Amino acid sequence: MSEHILLPEGSIEKQTTTLNLGPTHPATHGVFQNILELDGERILKSTSTVGYIHRAFEKLAERRPLYQITPLTDRLNYCSSPINNMGWHITCEKLLGIQLPKRVDYLRIIIMELSRISDHLICNSIVGVDSGAFSGFLYLMQFRELIYEIYEEVCGSRLTTNIGRIGGFERNFTETAFAKLDQFLATYPAQLKEFESMFNRNRIFMERTIGCGPISAEKALNYGFTGPNLRAAGVDYDVRVHTPYSSYEDFEFTIPVGSTGDCYDRFFGAPTGNVAEYQYHRTGL
Amino acid sequence: MPLTNELIQQKLIDQFGDQITEWTQPYGMLTFTAPKELNLKVLQFLYDDPELRFQFLTDLQAVHFPDRKGEELMVVYHLHNLTDNIRIRLKIYTDIATPDVYSATALYKSANFMERETYDFFGVNFVGHPNLIRILNVDEMDYFPLRKEFPLEDQSRTDKDDDMFGR
Numbered sequence: 001m002s003e004h005i006l007l008p009e010g011s012i013e014k015q016t017t018t019l020n021l022g023p024t025h026p027a028t029h030g031v032f033q034n035i036l037e038l039d040g041e042r043i044l045k046s047t048s049t050v051g052y053i054h055r056a057f058e059k060l061a062e063r064r065p066l067y068q069i070t071p072l073t074d075r076l077n078y079c080s081s082p083i084n085n086m087g088w089h090i091t092c093e094k095l096l097g098i099q100l101p102k103r104v105d106y107l108r109i110i111i112m113e114l115s116r117i118s119d120h121l122i123c124n125s126i127v128g129v130d131s132g133a134f135s136g137f138l139y140l141m142q143f144r145e146l147i148y149e150i151y152e153e154v155c156g157s158r159l160t161t162n163i164g165r166i167g168g169f170e171r172n173f174t175e176t177a178f179a180k181l182d183q184f185l186a187t188y189p190a191q192l193k194e195f196e197s198m199f200n201r202n203r204i205f206m207e208r209t210i211g212c213g214p215i216s217a218e219k220a221l222n223y224g225f226t227g228p229n230l231r232a233a234g235v236d237y238d239v240r241v242h243t244p245y246s247s248y249e250d251f252e253f254t255i256p257v258g259s260t261g262d263c264y265d266r267f268f269g270a271p272t273g274n275v276a277e278y279q280y281h282r283t284g285l
Numbered sequence: 286m287p288l289t290n291e292l293i294q295q296k297l298i299d300q301f302g303d304q305i306t307e308w309t310q311p312y313g314m315l316t317f318t319a320p321k322e323l324n325l326k327v328l329q330f331l332y333d334d335p336e337l338r339f340q341f342l343t344d345l346q347a348v349h350f351p352d353r354k355g356e357e358l359m360v361v362y363h364l365h366n367l368t369d370n371i372r373i374r375l376k377i378y379t380d381i382a383t384p385d386v387y388s389a390t391a392l393y394k395s396a397n398f399m400e401r402e403t404y405d406f407f408g409v410n411f412v413g414h415p416n417l418i419r420i421l422n423v424d425e426m427d428y429f430p431l432r433k434e435f436p437l438e439d440q441s442r443t444d445k446d447d448d449m450f451g452r
Contacts (some may be wrong), residue, residue, distance in 0.1 A: 003388060050398075050420060050421065051421075052420065052421065052422065052423055053421065054421040056430070056431075058431060059430070059431060059435075059437065060437070061435060063437040063438075063439070094312060219394075221340060221341055221367070222340075222394045223394045223395050223397065224342060224343075224393070224394070224395025224399075225340070235367065237367050242372065244368045
């Protein structure tokens with residue numbers, strides 16, 4: 001008798017269904033499990049397990065010298081590891097009281113904006129895949145490839161970059177790196193336009209995303225939203241504007257702000273068209 | 286009048302007197318310490334005051350100081366006023382034998398996961414938390430891994446001669 005799996009107390013009498021969703025893998029790292037309480041197709045309650053994904057970076061950082069922590073910061077978000085590297089470098093420079101030349105700041109901005117683009121490319125093109133349009137994903141992935149080639153030219157690696165050093169870069173950008181950057185800036189905007197014309201006013205895409213998972217600005221703040229998701233809810237806050245680091249104050253750019261915080265607004269909140277192009281020209285590097 | 290660190294300090298002193306201590310401004314960020322029974326009162330005051338409006342909880346974590354007897358664990362709240370773009374830091378100390386701290390989940394929804402994480406790694410018991418269970422580690426774990434009682438090996442040691450790993 002005891003060999004049988006016993007149902008939890010009261011499962012037969014209750015009017016809702018319990019459904020175990022997952023563990024799934026959002027982008028293959030770790031597991032994410034939701035135990036849902038369903039009334040028909042409506043989710044009444046969800047118990048989430050975010051997964052056993054802690055890698056004890058804090059503990060490792062207790063012992064290692066500062067420069068050995070940079071490769072760990074790659075792994076915090078592997079879609080835009082250069083930004084995480086820069087975050088670490090800038091923190092260390094602040095602690096050490098290092099003053100950087102403008103050129104380093106501007107070179108960093110180029111790399112950071114490129115990785116921001118490549119990160120948002122993933123987000124926005126994967127939304128396309130999830131709502132049933134695979135081609136948008138393929139269109140944009142070739143530009144992520146171009147961005148990775150620029151990283152490769154600068155630091156030698158592609159995904160987990162370990163780019164730059166505390167106090168600057170390992171070396172100056174090569175001519176090839178600038179040539180690849182020019183190539184990217186020349187071809188990317190047109191392709192992006194094509195991507196946008198495929199999605200922005202697409203009936204299927206709009207019906208699947210508008211009104212899907214909206215959140216109010218007040219709630220988003222209370223839940224600790226940041227970045228594009230916070231702006232999609234209508235909070236006009238961007239750290240590059242409000243607390244500029246790495247000479248962001250020298251540049252002008254527009255930040256998209258949404259109003260309802262639903263998937264459609266978030267799609268626009270993660271801008272794939274970006275500021276890197278005229279930053280690049282204005283610096284005259 | 287724009288909100289400055291001095292104004293925030295003055296308002297807190299007016300409200301709480303000398304109970305708030307250790308005023309410092311490392312790298313321009315106002316940092317202060319409150320007694321642990323007062324943490325919710327201070328947070329609520331910072332949240333509600335029409336001028337202060339610290340309504341965004343950026344981060345919450347703990348630090349372990351094995352040498353500070355009676356106040357081994359420190360819980361740090363990073364708060365952000367998005368309107369005036371000012372960040373401050375509130376610290377509270379607690380004894381490691383009875384690490385009971387009032388939970389801020391009623392004020393900030395974001396504190397829910399962050400307090401669970403702090404409990405998971407440092408064993409701070411957040412009183413009033415709706416679901417204080419481990420979040421990133423396995424449920425069966427019976428220790429708090431980020432406390433300092435688990436030192437890592439000193440990487441600069443020279444007494445080990447290992448051909449395989451080159452030390």
